[in-house]
Amino acid sequence: MIKIALAEDNSFLAQSLINKLGLFDDFKVKFHAIDGEDLLASLELNSNVDVILMDIEMPNLNGVLATQEVSKKYPHIKVIMLTVVDDEQSIYESIKSGAIGYLLKESTPKEIFDSIHEIMEGGAPMSPEIARKALRIIQNPGGIEDDQVDFNLSKRENEVLKQLCTGLNYQQIAANLIISPNTVRTHIENIYKKMEVKNKAELVQKAYKHRLI
Amino acid sequence: MIKIALAEDNSFLAQSLINKLGLFDDFKVKFHAIDGEDLLASLELNSNVDVILMDIEMPNLNGVLATQEVSKKYPHIKVIMLTVVDDEQSIYESIKSGAIGYLLKESTPKEIFDSIHEIMEGGAPMSPEIARKALRIIQNPGGIEDDQVDFNLSKRENEVLKQLCTGLNYQQIAANLIISPNTVRTHIENIYKKMEVKNKAELVQKAYKHRLI
DNA sequence: CAATCAATAGGGCAAATGCCCCAAAAGCTA
DNA sequence: TAGCTTTTGGGGCATTTGCCCTATTGATTG
Known part of the structure; x- marks a missing residue:
């Protein structure tokens, strides 16, 4: 049924x-x-x-x-x-x-x-x-105007995003970028706001959909 | 030309x-x-x-x-x-x-x-x-044979995977599939083992790379 | 020069996650 | 029938995350 x-x-x-x-x-x-x-x-x-x-x-x-x-x-x-x-x-x-x-x-x-x-x-x-x-x-998403959304991520935020999408946690990302885990957390919070998501899974999905990575 | x-x-x-x-x-x-x-x-x-x-x-x-x-x-x-x-x-x-x-x-x-x-x-x-x-x-990647063979995910595991990749948490997935959050957790643990990942971000990335979703 | 933004860093806290453990019912199959 | 997988469900617990908050430094820019 x-x-x-x-x-x-x-x-x-x-x-x-x-x-x-x-x-x-x-x-x-x-x-x-x-x-x-x-x-x-x-x-x-x-x-x-x-x-x-x-x-x-x-x-x-x-x-x-x-x-x-x-x-x-x-x-x-x-x-x-x-x-x-x-x-x-x-x-x-x-x-x-x-x-x-x-x-x-x-x-x-x-x-x-x-x-x-x-x-x-x-x-x-x-x-x-x-x-x-x-x-x-x-x-051919490139051919569609509004699919090329610009989330206005900063250079550093893009670096954090890339690392996050590979499955690294805050500590590992911090170690890779040689910054504090708290800073990573701040960056991620800002990325979430800019991309309008509220957790990692959603973020990775959106990043892939919009070909950010 | x-x-x-x-x-x-x-x-x-x-x-x-x-x-x-x-x-x-x-x-x-x-x-x-x-x-x-x-x-x-x-x-x-x-x-x-x-x-x-x-x-x-x-x-x-x-x-x-x-x-x-x-x-x-x-x-x-x-x-x-x-x-x-x-x-x-x-x-x-x-x-x-x-x-x-x-x-x-x-x-x-x-x-x-x-x-x-x-x-x-x-x-x-x-x-x-x-x-x-x-x-x-x-x-509908779930319909493709060799995608399921890749990681040997069961039918149910594929459903859970799909939901997980949209950013839903255990409770929401459980509600959608009408099962207990504990069951969702068990499924996800099994998916992690089969796909050799250890967190959501890694899973979503792998799922996208292998066109599972 | 003031304002803005990017990048840095921290505290606190509830919720979610990841990872063990376990078990039972159902279904298939050799 | 015995053995396998799938699906279901649970407890415990340390860690991680997400979301508030504040704050300083440096660079850019009007």
């Missing part, structure tokens, strides 16, 4: 989707959120969900931002973005935010069925055209 | 490719290497090349290993892999090694022309079918 949540502000479209999903025995719609905030609140209560069908345009918190939150906080949940248009910008934003599927709202029940099963088996359901665009985006 | 190098052991196919490329004015074939080693030797003398069309199967040093070397030593050079088959394993290996394009050997001159121009403009030329597979590979 695949547990599905729905985030869609248009109640007509939501009901249509629920009806389509209801045609299949192995789908269970756990809940239906009316916007991004509602979705996050609902997940806070119960995050035992496999797949979220997420409208890209919603009031309060849109699909892209909501997906960001979901994939950060509940990485086990797979997000399929719902949209009426398949423009490159939307695809780009969706993929960046962590969505792994992309469906047009007028999809047939069978297409939805296939997509959800594909995603549960580890696939990335999207049309070949969208896949092509997505791949280009993923493989 | 786009500078192209060719790495292809089959002289008949090589000549065919050179002929196809010769149809276009803005392509200049700088040299033709007969295997991976020959390619690296040639690049040692002259690395002023924009694109390498690389056969995936070559004696001495195959296309995947040669691409690894090239993208490590000459990151400005873009590699397009040539193949007769488009099996998932080949695509996976190519992407891992740093190739950003993937062409079937029977491609028409126009397809080759388009691909080379696309790669020069920052695209990732490949057929939609290949793009789909590649995307699945990139976005």
Whole structure:
């Protein structure tokens, strides 16, 4: 039984989707959120969900931002973005935010069925055209303007970052850079603030994603 | 003028490719290497090349290993892999090694022309079918066989790894997977042993390097 | 010259981590 | 069935981390 949540502000479209999903025995719609905030609140209560069908345009918190939150906080949940248009910008934003599927709202029940099963088996359901665009985006982050985020790290902070990412602890980094562990700690705190992370794992991940190392 | 190098052991196919490329004015074939080693030797003398069309199967040093070397030593050079088959394993290996394009050997001159121009403009030329597979590979590394074999992580351990890499702590991971924090701790200890690391930062780094996430 | 920033360093403290120990249920397999 | 792995769960404990706080020195820069 695949547990599905729905985030869609248009109640007509939501009901249509629920009806389509209801045609299949192995789908269970756990809940239906009316916007991004509602979705996050609902997940806070119960995050035992496999797949979220997420409208890209919603009031309060849109699909892209909501997906960001979901994939950060509940990485086990797979997000399929719902949209009426398949423009490159939307695809780009969706993929960046962590969505792994992309469906047009007028999809047939069978297409939805296939997509959800594909995603549960580890696939990335999207049309070949969208896949092509997505791949280009993923493989060529240099071509995307806002991916080249500058965190404004100082020279020393970059050195500390590099060492931190190899798994060294404060003492070892201090020894390598011939400074005090307390200084290392200060540097790391500043790096955390600049890069908006709050622990090592997140930092290393972000550093790799943005090709800082 | 786009500078192209060719790495292809089959002289008949090589000549065919050179002929196809010769149809276009803005392509200049700088040299033709007969295997991976020959390619690296040639690049040692002259690395002023924009694109390498690389056969995936070559004696001495195959296309995947040669691409690894090239993208490590000459990151400005873009590699397009040539193949007769488009099996998932080949695509996976190519992407891992740093190739950003993937062409079937029977491609028409126009397809080759388009691909080379696309790669020069920052695209990732490949057929939609290949793009789909590649995307699945990139976005869902857990689905790739030999990644799991690498460190022999179990299914559950892979799930924990994924969550850990996003920066979640034991409690949050436990909540997401609906298990006890103690179990999460046990899993992580086992992952550490299997992957031969001793803290989160090292783990995240290794996971990224081996494209486990 | 004053202001800002980078780099240095320290204290305190709660929380998280890493590393031992152990054990049991479930599942597969030879 | 016996033996293996996986998944689950727990206790204890030293160390590390993350996050507050303050503070000095030197360089840059308007």
